[in-house]
Amino acid sequence: MAVLLAIAYAAGWVIRFNIIHVEAHLAEVSFNDPIAWTARITQGVLALAYAVSVAYYLKLLAEFVLKPVAVDPAWQPLGANIIVTIIIALMTLLALGGSLRRVEHLAHGTVSIKIGIIAGLLVALGIAWVSSGIVEPLPPVRLSWASIPMLLGLIITVQGFETSRYLGHDYPADLRIRTMRHAQWIASAIYLAFIALLTPFLSRAAMTEGVAGILDIMALIAPALSIFVLAGAVSSQLSAAVADSIGSGGLVNEVSRRKVSVPVAFTLSGALAILVVWLTDPFEVVALSSRAFALFYAMQCVLAIAVSAKRGTGTMAQRIGFAGVGLICLVAVFVGAPAEG
Incomplete structure (x- = not known):
């Protein structure tokens, strides 16, 4: 987890550089400038990434919703897919009717509640550790070269900081850089604390099935918190899916120079x-x-290297760092593998 967070923070470092230097360069060059074209292609890639992430978020949502329900395991994947399809269809209808922004604002209002639930979960894990200690042997370590593709296949779990790159019309660069850095620090602390506090219960965690296995752990440690963890997980996935749907539609609209309307772009994303x-x-x-x-x-990373070289900003060490981060990300593109399967 620490390595994964370090990779994400390195990617955030590149994007924070781009907020200052790439945005300044793009504001001065013509439409047909090669770097401007690269930036637009990058936006198109992000639009596709957001569309795929909607599937990820809603797939998790469906798994959490079905976890407490007595459903035949053979039928659970079909049920989850039907739930996700219905949600995406409803989101598309809301977008076409101009009401999805209101849903997004409502979802953002639950952020404080979700942070409170996370804090409660961590406290419950800490109390359980202090009161019982590690009473079960830890599962054997399974570390091999195959662990690297699995690690790189989990980058989505620490994603989200890149949103600041495209909020320049609403917020100044220094605020976006500062809040992105703080968000990554806070998220990293939560992830590492969760992994550390979960240590006494890793044997039980290893026996859980599916991506919603945390509910099984909480049912053993703090049954009263299970319903709150479920509510927090569902609302979190829904708000993220709505935000990424809007982001994908907006990026497609922008990259196409308004030739593809936001409703059409949103429908394609869905x-x-x-x-x-x-x-x-x-x-x-x-x-x-x-x-x-x-x-x-x-x-x-390609944008950062190109602008740094063209404008003479940054040092050679920074450019080498950009290239290193880019290489790691390219490896993730080609070898990132599922955690199970």
Whole structure:
């Protein structure tokens, strides 16, 4: 997890450089400038990544919704796909009716509640550790070269900071850079604390099935919190899916120079998300989403190197660092693998 967070922070470092230097360069060059074209292609890649991530978020949502329900395991994948398809269809209808923004604002209002649920979960894990200690042997370590593709296939789990790159019309560069950095620090602290506090329960965690296995752990540790964790997980996935749907539609509209309207772009994004949902299982969609975002981060590295060289900004060490991050992201694009399967 620490390595994964370090990769994400390195990608965030590149994007923070681009907020200052690439945005300034793009504001001065013509439409047909090669770097401007590269930037537009990068936006197109991000639009596709967001569309795939919608499938990821809603697939997780469906898994959490079905977890407490007594459903035949053989029918659960079909049920999850039907739920996701219905949600995407409803989101598309809301977008066409101009009401999706209101849903997004409502979802953002639950952020404080979700942070509170996360804090409660961490406290419950800490209390359980102090009160019981590690009473079960830890599962054996399974570390091999195959662990690297699995690690790179999980990049989507620490994604989200790149949104700041495209909020320049609403917020100044220094604010976007500062808040992105703080968001990555806070998220990293939560991830590492969760992994550390989960240590006494890793044997039980290893026996859980599906991507919603955290509910099984919480049912053993703090049953009263299970319903809150479920509510937080569902609302979190829904708000992320709505935000990424809007982001994908807006980027397609912008890249096409308004030739593709936002409703049409949103519909295309929804269709792609539905296709991904029906063609992948929950673990495959995680890896596919990770590869899509890794490609976007790699292209951000290309932009950083090109602008740094052309404008004489940054140092040679920084350019080498950009190339290194880009190489890692390209490896993730080609070898990122599902955690199970």
